[in-house]
Amino acid sequence: MPQSDVPLPPATFFILFALATGDKHGYAIMQEARKLSDNRFRMGPATLYTTVQRLLDSKWIAEVPGPE
Numbered sequence: 001m002p003q004s005d006v007p008l009p010p011a012t013f014f015i016l017f018a019l020a021t022g023d024k025h026g027y028a029i030m031q032e033a034r035k036l037s038d039n040r041f042r043m044g045p046a047t048l049y050t051t052v053q054r055l056l057d058s059k060w061i062a063e064v065p066g067p068e
Contacts (some may be wrong), residue, residue: 017033023064025066
């Protein structure tokens with residue numbers, strides 16, 4: 001992630017914290033972000049997936065295969 005993204009935007013911050021406890025799918029990330037923020041931060045699918053794509057592109061996170 002480029003230096004210009006510091007401090008982290010709230011969506012990035014909560015996505016990274018949500019993933020800190022393990023792999024999650026999109027809806028689980030949104031739920032965990034809401035829980036971590038004590039229901040003060042909510043993000044929709046567009047914000048989630050745009051931010052996840054940016055994190056993937058910058059190699060801050062990696063996609064893992066789902067269950068078979």
